Each structure stands twice: as C-alpha cells, then as structure tokens.
Amino acid sequence: MPHTLLISHPMLGPMQAGLEAQGYRVLRRWEMGEGDAAAVEAIVHAGEIVLAPEFLQSLPRLKLIANVSVGYDGVDVPWCRARGIEVTHADGLNAEDVADHALGLLIGAWRNIVAGDQMVRAGRWNNADRMGPRPGLKGRKVGIMGLGHIGAAVARRAEAFGMVVSWWGPNPKPDAAWPRAQSLLALAEGSDILVVACRADAANRQAVNAQVIEAVGPRGMIVNVARGSIVDEDALIAALKDGRLGRAALDVFAQEPTPAERWEGVPGTVLTPHSAGGTVDSLPSMIGQTFENLRRHFAGEALLSPVSA
Amino acid sequence: MPHTLLISHPMLGPMQAGLEAQGYRVLRRWEMGEGDAAAVEAIVHAGEIVLAPEFLQSLPRLKLIANVSVGYDGVDVPWCRARGIEVTHADGLNAEDVADHALGLLIGAWRNIVAGDQMVRAGRWNNADRMGPRPGLKGRKVGIMGLGHIGAAVARRAEAFGMVVSWWGPNPKPDAAWPRAQSLLALAEGSDILVVACRADAANRQAVNAQVIEAVGPRGMIVNVARGSIVDEDALIAALKDGRLGRAALDVFAQEPTPAERWEGVPGTVLTPHSAGGTVDSLPSMIGQTFENLRRHFAGEALLSPVSA
Numbered sequence: 001m002p003h004t005l006l007i008s009h010p011m012l013g014p015m016q017a018g019l020e021a022q023g024y025r026v027l028r029r030w031e032m033g034e035g036d037a038a039a040v041e042a043i044v045h046a047g048e049i050v051l052a053p054e055f056l057q058s059l060p061r062l063k064l065i066a067n068v069s070v071g072y073d074g075v076d077v078p079w080c081r082a083r084g085i086e087v088t089h090a091d092g093l094n095a096e097d098v099a100d101h102a103l104g105l106l107i108g109a110w111r112n113i114v115a116g117d118q119m120v121r122a123g124r125w126n127n128a129d130r131m132g133p134r135p136g137l138k139g140r141k142v143g144i145m146g147l148g149h150i151g152a153a154v155a156r157r158a159e160a161f162g163m164v165v166s167w168w169g170p171n172p173k174p175d176a177a178w179p180r181a182q183s184l185l186a187l188a189e190g191s192d193i194l195v196v197a198c199r200a201d202a203a204n205r206q207a208v209n210a211q212v213i214e215a216v217g218p219r220g221m222i223v224n225v226a227r228g229s230i231v232d233e234d235a236l237i238a239a240l241k242d243g244r245l246g247r248a249a250l251d252v253f254a255q256e257p258t259p260a261e262r263w264e265g266v267p268g269t270v271l272t273p274h275s276a277g278g279t280v281d282s283l284p285s286m287i288g289q290t291f292e293n294l295r296r297h298f299a300g301e302a303l304l305s306p307v308s309a
Numbered sequence: 310m311p312h313t314l315l316i317s318h319p320m321l322g323p324m325q326a327g328l329e330a331q332g333y334r335v336l337r338r339w340e341m342g343e344g345d346a347a348a349v350e351a352i353v354h355a356g357e358i359v360l361a362p363e364f365l366q367s368l369p370r371l372k373l374i375a376n377v378s379v380g381y382d383g384v385d386v387p388w389c390r391a392r393g394i395e396v397t398h399a400d401g402l403n404a405e406d407v408a409d410h411a412l413g414l415l416i417g418a419w420r421n422i423v424a425g426d427q428m429v430r431a432g433r434w435n436n437a438d439r440m441g442p443r444p445g446l447k448g449r450k451v452g453i454m455g456l457g458h459i460g461a462a463v464a465r466r467a468e469a470f471g472m473v474v475s476w477w478g479p480n481p482k483p484d485a486a487w488p489r490a491q492s493l494l495a496l497a498e499g500s501d502i503l504v505v506a507c508r509a510d511a512a513n514r515q516a517v518n519a520q521v522i523e524a525v526g527p528r529g530m531i532v533n534v535a536r537g538s539i540v541d542e543d544a545l546i547a548a549l550k551d552g553r554l555g556r557a558a559l560d561v562f563a564q565e566p567t568p569a570e571r572w573e574g575v576p577g578t579v580l581t582p583h584s585a586g587g588t589v590d591s592l593p594s595m596i597g598q599t600f601e602n603l604r605r606h607f608a609g610e611a612l613l614s615p616v617s618a
Contacts, residue, residue: 100446100470104422107413111588114417114426116581123569125582136406136590160469161409260432272425273434279420281445 003298004039006032006059009049012068015287019044022291042294047072047089048227048256048274053079064297067307068290070094070277073200073227077307088293091305092149094282099153101276102195102225105249106142106158109270110134110193110221135192135219138162143191145169145184145208146198146226147176154195166190169198184208188215193223200227210235214244221247221268225276228253240266251276312607313348315341315368318358321377324596328353331600351603356381356398357536357565357583362388373606376616377599379403379586382509382536386616397602400614401458403591408462410585411504411534414558415451415467418579419443419502419530444501444528447471452500454478454493454517455507455535456485463504475499478507493517497524502532509536519544523553530556530577534585537562549575560585 002025007016009029016026027036042064045051048071056062056079065075067089077087108114111134119125142158144151144167155165155178165178168187172180181187184207188194194216196208208222208231216222222245224231233254239245247268256274263269292304311334316325318338325335336345351373354360357380365371365388374384376398386396417423420443428434451467453460453476464474464487474487477496481489490496493516497503503525505517517531517540525531531554533540542563548554556577565583572578601613 096447096471097445100416101420101422103470104413104416104420107409108417108422108426111410111413112584113410113413113579113581114423116584117423117579120567120580120582121569121572125566125569133587133589133592136588137409138405138590157466157469160466161412162405257434258429260430260434263430270422270426271429272422273429275421275425278442279445280442281447283442 003041004061005294006036006040006043008043008045008051012044012046015044015068015290018287018291019294022295024294042066042297044068044290044294045072045075048074048252050074051076056080056083056085064088064294066290066293066297068286070286071200071227072307073229075307086297086303087307088290088297088303088305089307090286090289093285093289094277094279095149095153097279097282098150098197098225098276099157101251101272102150102154102197102223103157103161105225105251105270105272105276106193106195106221106223107137109223109247109249109268110137110140114270139164140192141166141190142193142195143167143181143187144178145187145194145196145230147173147178147180148197148199150225151195151197152176154197163193170203185212185215188212191216191220193221196222196224196226196230198226198230200229204230206230206232208232208236210239213239216245218243219246221245221249223249225251228256228258237262237266240268312350313370314603315345315349315352317352317354317360321353321355324353324377324599327596327600328603331604333603351375351606353377353599353603354381354384357383357561359383360385365389365392365394373397373603375599375602375606377595379595380509380536381616382538384616395606395612396616397599397612397614398616399595399598402594402598403586403588404458404462406588406591407459407506407534407585408466410560410581411459411463411506411532412466412470414534414560414579414581415502415504415530415532416446418532418556418558418577419446419449423579448473449501450475450499451502451504452476452490452496453487454496454503454505454539456482456487456489457506457508459534460504460506463506472502479512494521494524497521500525500529502530505531505533505535505539507535507539509538513539515539515541517541517545519548522548525554527552528555530554530558532558534560537565537567546571546575549577 004025006027019026037058040059047067047069065087070090072089142163147167168181249270251272313334315336328335346367349368354376356376356378374396379399381398451472456476477490558579560581
C-alpha cells in the first residue's frame with residue numbers, strides 16, 4: 001500500500017509528479033473527494049498558508065506536516081505536537097537568496113531604481129528635471145530585526161556597502177559580530193533602514209507597530225522579507241501616506257496576494273510577490289529536504305529538519 | 310572685475326547661486342546674449358554632454374573646463390590641451406554610489422524585483438502562478454569591464470553576494486585582487502553578468518558589440534553604469550528581442566534622455582535615468598571639488614583634479 005500525501009495548495013502542484021515517482025499516492029486539497037480525508041498520512045505544505053486545526057482534525061491518520069518552506073507560521077506547532085503530529089521545514093536553505101532579495105529591495109527603493117524605471121518608461125526623464133538626489137548607502141545605519149541565517153546574511157552584505165549594522169532579537173547572541181539594540185523600538189530609533197528578517201510567531205505579531213514605524217521616521221525605510229504578520233500594515237500605509245515613514249520595500253504582506261488597490265496612492269513603496277526565497281538554486285534543495293523528511297518519517301528514522309521551536 | 314563662468318547645461322542651473330556667492334559672474338549657455346561669448350573664462354560642465362570644438366572656438370578667453378562629473382567623454386581633451394584649455398573632473402568621488410546603483414540594477418533585474426513590483430501593482434500576482442524562479446546570485450560569474458574606482462567597488466560588493474569576479478581592461482593591474490580575462494570577448498564568454506564600469510573614450514566606443522552581447526548570451530545579463538557610447542545599443546535591443554541576450558539593466562544610454570518608445574516591447578530590461586552617480590552625499594563633494602578647481606585656476610595654483618589622460 002503506498003503512503004498517502006496531501007498537497008495543501010496549488011502553488012505546490014508542480015511537486016506532485018516527483019512525489020508520485022517516489023511511490024506516494026498524492027491528493028490535492030483543492031480537489032478532495034469522499035474518503036480522501038481518512039487516507040491522508042502527511043501534508044506537503046507551504047508554511048505561510050494557514051492550516052486550521054479544524055481541518056487537521058478531519059484527518060485522523062495525519063502524523064506529519066512537511067513544510068517545503070523555511071517559515072511555518074501557518075502551522076500551530078504546539079497544537080500539532082500535543083496530537084502527535086510532527087512538523088518539519090526547510091532549515092536555512094534559502095537564507096542567501098532571501099538576503100540577496102532584501103538588498104535588492106533595499107537598494108531598489110532607497111536609490112530610486114524602481115521609480116527611475118517607471119520614470120524612463122513613462123517618458124518623464126528630462127535632463128533639466130532629474131529625480132532629486134538620494135542619500136547614498138555608505139554610513140547609513142541598518143537595523144536588522146532577527147539575526148538568524150537570513151539576518152546575518154543581510155548584515156554581511158550591508159557591510160560591503162559601508163552600512164553600519166546593528167540588530168535586535170528577543171535572545172542575546174554573545175557571538176554576534178554586530179551590536180544588539182536594547183529593544184525593537186531602540187533599534188528603529190537608531191536606524192535609517194529597518195530590515196525585518198525574523199521568524200514570525202505569536203510573540204512578534206504586529207511588533208512593527210505605529211510607534212516603531214514612526215521611530216524609523218520620515219527619512220527612513222522599512223524592508224520586510226520575513227512575514228506580513230510582523231508589521232502593522234494598516235499603520236505602515238497610513239504612515240507612508242502622511243510622510244511619517246519615508247519608504248517601504250516589501251516582499252511579504254498581511255494578505256497574500258496583496259490586493260493591488262491597497263497600494264494605490266501609497267508613496268515610496270517597492271512591492272514584490274513573496275519571491276525572495278525561491279530560486280532555481282534553493283528550490284531543489286528545499287524540495288529535496290522535504291522528500292528526505294517524508295522518507296525518514298515513513299521509515300521510522302529521525303527527521304532531517306524538524307521544527308525546533 | 311569678477312571672473313566670468315559659463316554653465317553649460319540646465320541640469321547644472323542649481324549651482325548658479327553658489328557660484329555667484331563666490332563672486333563669479335555666471336552666464337547660462339542656453340540663454341547667451343550678444344557679447345557673452347567673448348567674456349567666458351571657464352565652463353562649469355557635466356562631462357557626458359558634448360562640447361563641440363566649434364562652440365569652444367567661439368570663446369576666445371576660455372582657459373578651463375571644470376567638469377562637475379567624474380566622466381568627461383563629451384570633452385575632446387587633446388583638442389583642448391593643444392589650445393591651452395585645461396580640463397578638470399571629479400576624481401572618483403562617487404565610485405561608491407555608482408557601485409551601489411550597479412548592484413541595485415543587477416539584483417533588481419536578475420531577481421525580478423522591478424518586474425515583481427509591476428506584477429503586484431497590476432494585480433497579476435496569484436499564488437498558483439508566481440513568476441518562475443530565478444537563479445540565485447551565489448556562484449554566478451560577474452565580469453567587470455574596467456577595474457577603476459567603480460569597477461573595484463562593484464567587485465567588492467559582488468563578492469559579498471558570493472559571486473565570482475573577473476575583469477578586463479586594456480591595461481594589466483598586477484595588484485588587482487581578481488583575475489583579468491584575456492580580452493573583453495573572453496570576459497563576456499566567461500560571465501553570467503557583464504558589468505560595464507569603465508571610462509568612455511574613443512578606443513572603447515561600441516566595444517560591447519553584437520559579438521560580445523551574444524557571448525553574454527540568452528541566460529546572461531549586461532549592466533551598464535558607465536556610458537551608453539560603450540555599448541552598441543541597437544545590437545543590444547535586437548539581441549534582447551530575439552532572446553540572444555537574457556537581460557539588460559542600464560543607467561546610461563546612447564542618447565540621454567533615452568526615448569521611452571525605444572524600449573517598448575524590449576523584454577528583460579531595467580532602465581534608470583543616469584542616476585547612479587548623484588547622491589546627496591556625493592554631489593556636494595563633486596561640487597566642492599569643482600569650486601576648488603575654479604579657485605585654484607584663477608589663483609594660478611596647481612589644479613586639484615586635472616584630467617590625467
């Protein structure tokens with residue numbers, strides 16, 4: 001009897017053939033038929049999508065949620081653990097890619113690269129009226145929220161541009177190469193650019209609130225490559241409209257896909273469709289790790305990358 | 310009697326008040342009246358704009374062309390020298406800013422940041438059909454044409470992203486930290502990304518020709534933060550349309566402003582309005598150096614940053 005997996009979202013659909021080639025029976029959540037729920041032994045999942053406990057309770061044989069992604073904020077891990085459901089994720093595999101994208105957002109927004117492209121294509125470039133000059137990057141203070149794999153990779157890149165790095169996270173890191181601020185608010189107050197690079201959890205939900213946003217200030221910028229849930233997006237939009245925040249470069253949003261109309265008339269923004277983490281280099285590694293976690297689970301071996309929290 | 314200066318282009322208009330505050334009489338080329346030509350002793354200039362010898366010959370008292378810019382490709386330096394006209398420029402003052410912009414273009418084009426922004430704003434983002442994943446930056450080969458101040462600053466940044474750097478220029482540099490290719494064509498053949506960062510001169514006019522462009526290839530990208538004259542722009546556009554070149558990220562163009570319609574339907578491009586070099590950090594330095602060159606010239610002292618070629 002083959003083991004039965006459930007792919008939780010259409011964006012993971014391309015994995016189906018590979019999973020079937022490994023001998024699994026693969027169901028699709030968006031096409032479930034009668035009796036399917038009773039068969040599901042593991043879910044192949046993208047961690048940013050919410051898996052409601054009510055749905056999980058309808059799967060009596062479920063024993064594993066294997067996240068292809070690094071993040072797993074859509075999964076209630078303590079709830080799963082209490083019911084004997086294990087959770088795995090990709091462990092740091094795309095940190096370099098996410099950090100690359102974070103710098104692309106940072107420079108693209110700070111140095112008017114996206115706005116410049118719009119200007120050239122609209123025929124609004126004329127030599128007598130260039131865009132106003134922007135501050136350079138050298139010497140700018142970048143504050144990183146979360147100094148994990150991604151945050152540290154952002155820090156190393158920022159230093160190559162002559163930026164001055166500090167960070168904040170809930171836990172001190174005695175070996176960190178950069179100073180830790182006293183608090184998230186202190187980090188924001190001391191930064192020209194705040195980069196959100198931490199794992200999302202219940203403790204940091206909307207932690208980047210109106211007060212933190214205003215501390216970054218009218219000449220400052222917020223970059224988010226973590227999760228939309230960490231930022232109070234309504235407060236962010238209001239601050240950008242009022243000029244209390246200078247710029248925002250976002251790869252993640254409160255709701256994804258974010259509605260285009262939500263950003264109409266919001267100045268100083270660069271927006272990408274949650275594309276920081278997936279490259280042709282990182283995706284095969286992440287998928288390979290998912291396959292190995294599935295294999296180990298069904299073989300009764302220790303999982304390769306269980307969620308550690 | 311105050312010395313008489315000529316501002317050569319409206320984009321330098323904002324400098325007029327500062328020059329007058331130094332005691333100069335300031336004329337504007339686009340508003341010259343009868344008798345003005347005979348008074349001009351020095352031109353304050355943006356080096357990418359062509360100063361035709363016919364025009365210079367109409368200025369009998371001209372003894373100095375002070376470029377606010379680093380580049381001076383619009384000035385025929387040997388012609389000037391032969392007539393006793395000295396030429397100064399900004400010496401490397403904005404290399405860090407240009408390199409920052411080059412990396413912003415590179416990441417913005419390679420990782421679909423500009424295209425992603427367009428997708429989100431057009432409401433074309435849906436989770437089942439994200440943009441296809443792109444190759445990451447780590448391990449990609451970046452070839453730099455011209456290892457001067459700017460090229461070296463690009464190389465240092467590229468290494469922080471795990472890219473593998475090589476370069477080519479007409480003169481060997483025994484102290485360079487990166488290997489020099491045998492030729493520009495060999496550099497292009499060995500690179501995923503070719504960054505044009507050299508000074509423009511008669512010898513490298515359209516040096517990035519159809520053959521070099523095709524050597525970069527369908528999966529490759531060209532970034533130009535130097536001068537449009539160095540690239541055969543018609544060949545570049547044809548190669549992008551045919552898929553013989555993957556992408557191009559350009560801050561400089563054959564004609565500036567480049568006509569918007571020239572880029573309609575040309576895939577894989579990011580275009581910025583020659584904004585790499587001017588930041589609120591670099592511009593005051595460049596303007597200050599221009600002022601000092603003017604002061605020294607009229608005081609009979611050695612110039613601070615004469616053109617060395």
